[in-house]
Every structure is written in C-alpha cells, then in structure tokens.
Amino acid sequence: MFFIKRKGKRIPIEDPIYTTCPMCGVEHPVDLVDITLQTDGDLENVQVFCERCTEKRALARAGANRGKEVQTNE
Structure with a gap:
C-alpha cells in the first residue's frame, strides 16, 4: 500500500492516481504499481x-x- 504522511497520519493513496503529461500538460490517470x-x-x-x-x-x-x-551489399 502506498500512502502519504500528513501531521503524522497515514493518508492512503487511492485510485485513480493522476499525473500531468510533460509534453502537452493534459492530466491523465496512471498505474502507480506499473510505474x-x-x-x-x-x-x-x-x-x-x-x-x-x-x-x-x-x-x-x-x-x-x-x-x-543499415544497408548491406550482398
């Protein structure tokens, strides 16, 4: 399980998790486990x-x- 801590409390990270595309800036869901x-x-x-x-x-x-x-001469 992934979580963040805020003021000593564990806050679970729940699906869906989003990120921002570095090329176009659109927000899109990601699979945190795969990453x-x-x-x-x-x-x-x-x-x-x-x-x-x-x-x-x-x-x-x-x-x-x-x-x-690569081209080869046969």
Missing part, C-alpha cells in the same frame, strides 16, 4: 506521457530512425 516496477521505485524523476504524446514520440523516433537503416 514503480518499471522505475525500481524511483518516482521522483518519472515523467509519464499521455497516450497521444506517447504515439507522437514513437512516430517521431520511427521517422528519425528511418534514415539510419
């Missing part, structure tokens, strides 16, 4: 992009890598 597992528990510097920006970034990376394909 914790993927980051080895380091949540301080985590940035979670929304679905739309994740797709944009993937397309941009694919486009940037398209020109870097």
Whole structure:
C-alpha cells in the first residue's frame, strides 16, 4: 500500500492516481504499481506521457530512425 504522511497520519493513496503529461500538460490517470516496477521505485524523476504524446514520440523516433537503416551489399 502506498500512502502519504500528513501531521503524522497515514493518508492512503487511492485510485485513480493522476499525473500531468510533460509534453502537452493534459492530466491523465496512471498505474502507480506499473510505474514503480518499471522505475525500481524511483518516482521522483518519472515523467509519464499521455497516450497521444506517447504515439507522437514513437512516430517521431520511427521517422528519425528511418534514415539510419543499415544497408548491406550482398
């Protein structure tokens, strides 16, 4: 269980948990357990992009890598 402490009292963190996309600023829900597992528990510097920006970034990376394909002469 995750919780925050305020004035010595445990306050549970309940679903849904939200974050802000660092690219567009939209608030979106996140799965804290998945993020914790993927980051080895380091949540301080985590940035979670929304679905739309994740797709944009993937397309941009694919486009940037398209020109870097290795060609071999057979």
